[in-house]
Amino acid sequence: xxxxxxxxIARQRGREIAxxxxxxxxxxxxxATAISxxxxxxxxxxxxxxxxxxxxxxxxRRGIEIVARDQGPGIRNIPQAMRDxxxxxxxxxxxxxxxxxxxxxxxxxxxxxxxTTVTVRRWTR
Amino acid sequence: xxxxxxxxGPFLIATIQAALNDADLNKLRRSLVEQVGRHRSRGVIVDxxxxxxxxxxxxxxxxxxxxxxxxxxxxxxxVGIHPDLAFAMVQLGLTLEGVATALDLEEGLAYLNERTxxxxxxxxxxxxxxxxxxxxxxxPRPGWPLAVTRPPFVLPREEPRERRRAKPAPEGADPETRxxxx
Ligand SMILES: Nc1ncnc2c1ncn2[C@@H]1O[C@H](COP(=O)(O)OP(=O)(O)O)[C@@H](O)[C@H]1O
Ligand SMILES: [Mg+2]
Numbered sequence: 001x002x003x004x005x006x007x008x009i010a011r012q013r014g015r016e017i018a019x020x021x022x023x024x025x026x027x028x029x030x031x032a033t034a035i036s037x038x039x040x041x042x043x044x045x046x047x048x049x050x051x052x053x054x055x056x057x058x059x060x061r062r063g064i065e066i067v068a069r070d071q072g073p074g075i076r077n078i079p080q081a082m083r084d085x086x087x088x089x090x091x092x093x094x095x096x097x098x099x100x101x102x103x104x105x106x107x108x109x110x111x112x113x114x115x116t117t118v119t120v121r122r123w124t125r
Numbered sequence: 126x127x128x129x130x131x132x133x134g135p136f137l138i139a140t141i142q143a144a145l146n147d148a149d150l151n152k153l154r155r156s157l158v159e160q161v162g163r164h165r166s167r168g169v170i171v172d173x174x175x176x177x178x179x180x181x182x183x184x185x186x187x188x189x190x191x192x193x194x195x196x197x198x199x200x201x202x203x204v205g206i207h208p209d210l211a212f213a214m215v216q217l218g219l220t221l222e223g224v225a226t227a228l229d230l231e232e233g234l235a236y237l238n239e240r241t242x243x244x245x246x247x248x249x250x251x252x253x254x255x256x257x258x259x260x261x262x263x264x265p266r267p268g269w270p271l272a273v274t275r276p277p278f279v280l281p282r283e284e285p286r287e288r289r290r291a292k293p294a295p296e297g298a299d300p301e302t303r304x305x306x307x
């Protein structure tokens with residue numbers, strides 16, 4: 001992940017993988033949207049990083065896991081960054097809280113000066 | 126990737142492709158704002174039917190396009206938001222406040238026709254530029270593959286400029302003729 005174009009590639013890959021895992025068309029849109037937000041945050045705030053997309057299984061459940069990882073500046077105040085409308089870039093501030101709503105599971109880990117990792121999962125129904 | 130922008134009488138129609146990135150969207154915004162002036166357009170349709178994702182950046186850019194062209198005297202309507210995208214947008218928390226939307230291209234055209242009817246097809250060319258460009262045609266371009274079942278641009282004779290109604294502000298006016306997203 002280092003450019004606008006990579007954001008598009010990541011969300012298209014995510015859609016393909018989610019489709020193979022049997023997600024519905026409307027789930028594919030949710031998943032692609034979440035990837036787009038996470039990927040853009042990497043490019044915008046960290047400059048570069050990576051997105052890993054894989055499948056997870058847990059007690060009869062199948063799902064998709066997306067890990068967005070960067071070694072950028074990190075987030076000093078996570079609760080504030082998770083608030084609807086909070087943005088340090090004049091954005092809409094809906095990326096992180098929106099991704100949390102789009103997915104079933106959401107974890108964020110960030111250390112100032114070290115980087116940020118966001119892990120999200122969504123299960124097929 | 127450039128977004129094709131078609132001039133259709135007094136309107137501009139921009140058709141967005143699936144793989145549009147942020148830089149392309151910014152370019153589209155600049156280009157539409159400029160073309161509204163160059164073609165003296167009354168309305169802009171942004172067709173997002175083939176867009177795969179409408180995330181917070183795209184939503185903000187579409188809103189900016191609508192507001193910026195509004196300041197330039199043209200109304201923008203977003204058409205073709207796929208139901209799956211609409212659902213994702215709601216979950217994300219997006220609103221397109223103050224931005225008109227319509228189901229598809231045909232409804233978008235009908236909406237703009239309705240909104241611009243009393244304004245005349247085109248604005249008069251300023252005297253310094255009189256004769257510099259052709260007045261925009263009000264007939265559909267031959268070969269333009271758009272099935273519009275009703276006469277698309279039935280516009281009354283132009284009134285003198287000062288008698289025209291001021292353009293409504295992009296937000297708030299005529300709530301019954303605009304539809305915001307659910
Ligand atoms: N990967 C990241 N690295 C550093 N800061 C981030 C990262 N992702 C998000 N942030 C911070 O969290 C804030 C909120 O992010 P987000 O909800 O996506 O909204 P927006 O991107 O519109 O600002 C950002 O403005 C930024 O300050
Ligand atoms: Mg963001």
